[in-house]
Amino acid sequence: DIQMTQSPSSLSASVGDRVTITCRAGQNIGIFLNWYQQKPGKAPKLLIYAAFSLQSGVPSRFSGSGSGTDFTLTISSLQPEDFATYYCQQSYSTHSFGQGTKLEIK
Amino acid sequence: QVQLGQSGAEVKKPGASVKVSCKASGYTFTGYYIHWVRQAPGQGLEWMGWIDPNSGDTNYAQKFQGRVTMTRDTSISTAYMELTRLTSDDTAVYFCARDQPLGGYDAFDIWGQGTMVTVSS
Numbered sequence: 001d002i003q004m005t006q007s008p009s010s011l012s013a014s015v016g017d018r019v020t021i022t023c024r025a026g027q028n029i030g031i032f033l034n035w036y037q038q039k040p041g042k043a044p045k046l047l048i049y050a051a052f053s054l055q056s057g058v059p060s061r062f063s064g065s066g067s068g069t070d071f072t073l074t075i076s077s078l079q080p081e082d083f084a085t086y087y088c089q090q091s092y093s094t095h096s097f098g099q100g101t102k103l104e105i106k
Numbered sequence: 107q108v109q110l111g112q113s114g115a116e117v118k119k120p121g122a123s124v125k126v127s128c129k130a131s132g133y134t135f136t137g138y139y140i141h142w143v144r145q146a147p148g149q150g151l152e153w154m155g156w157i158d159p160n161s162g163d164t165n166y167a168q169k170f171q172g173r174v175t176m177t178r179d180t181s182i183s184t185a186y187m188e189l190t191r192l193t194s195d196d197t198a199v200y201f202c203a204r205d206q207p208l209g210g211y212d213a214f215d216i217w218g219q220g221t222m223v224t225v226s227s
Contacts, residue, residue, distance in 0.1 A: 001168070034213045036151075043201055043217035044151065050211035087151055091212040094165065095141065095153040 002026050002090050006098035012106040017078045021101045023071045023088035032092035035064055035073045038100075039084045047086075048073065078103075108132035110140075110202050110218035117224045118192050125188040126221045128202030135183035136160040139205035141214060142176065142187045144198040152198075156205065157185055192225045199223075 003026035013019050023033065031051035036044035046055045048064035051071060061076040075082055083105050088098040113127040128140060142154040155166035157176040164176045170189070178185045185202060200221045203214035 032211060034211075036214075038151075043203075043220055044214070045217075046213050046215050049208045049213035053209065053211075055208075055213075055215065089151075089153075089214075094167065095212075097143075097151040097153065100150045 002029065002093055002096055004088055004090055004096055004098040006086075006088055006101050008101060009099065010102040010104065012104050013078055014106045015078050015080055019075045019078055019103065021073045021086055021088075021103075023066075023073070023098050025069045025071070025090055025092075028068050029090045029092035031067050032090055033064075033066065033071045034089045034091060035062075036087045036089065037082075037084045038087065044087065080105075108204075108216055110204060110216055112200075112202060112218040112221045115222040115224070117226065120193055120225055120227055122192050122225075123188060123190040124192060124196075124223050125186055126200050126202075126223070128185045128187070128218050130159075130183045130185070130204070133204075135178075136180055139212075140176075140178070140185040141203045141205055142174075143201045143203060143214075145201070145220075146195075146198040149198075154187070154200075159185060189223075192223075194225050197223065197225045 005024045007022045033051045035048040038044040052064045063074050085100045085102045087100050111129045136159045139156045141156045157164045159178045175188045202218040204216040206215035
């Protein structure tokens with residue numbers, strides 16, 4: 001199994017801030033990397049697929065970058081509805097998720 | 107409207123089995139793999155495996171090999187996940203999700219609402 005490691009595990013930020021979350025893969029996964037947002041009591045929602053492609057309907061303040069082993073999710077200007085937990089997922093070899101990053105209001 | 111609807115919450119005793127269903131609507135059920143993902147209380151997401159609804163082929167995470175069986179009934183557009191020999195560590199919300207090959211890259215674009223399975227004596 002490919003290990004996925006996210007950092008930080010939690011993050012406090014304010015509305016309007018620019019936020020970056022990092023995901024590192026245990027081996028080269030090319031751009032087989034997706035990002036999801038999950039709010040309490042809800043199913044995850046796909047934000048970014050193939051490292052940097054924005055899923056239909058997702059606001060453009062979300063962006064993804066990276067390839068190989070190091071990836072980032074950036075939210076350019078935090079909105080109140082963005083406070084949630086974010087997960088990366090690799091789809092290079094079966095599937096595995098990072099441990100999550102909880103984004104909280106400062 | 108494309109959606110996945112899951113069965114209701116379950117309470118099971120240790121050693122028992124549970125079978126969760128996932129009914130697809132609004133799209134061609136046999137056209138997309140279905141994955142199962144679970145989430146223990148307060149924890150992250152854990153991938154369990156997938157089923158190809160067209161062929162019935164499956165691929166399970168090594169952790170669940172021998173304990174999980176994924177099946178489907180194409181006549182009613184429903185996928186199933188059965189987990190046996192339950193322990194308290196299996197207490198979790200179980201999600202089904204549709205695998206959408208976006209530009210050749212797999213991602214889970216549609217999710218069920220989740221099914222809470224509680225294992226308790």
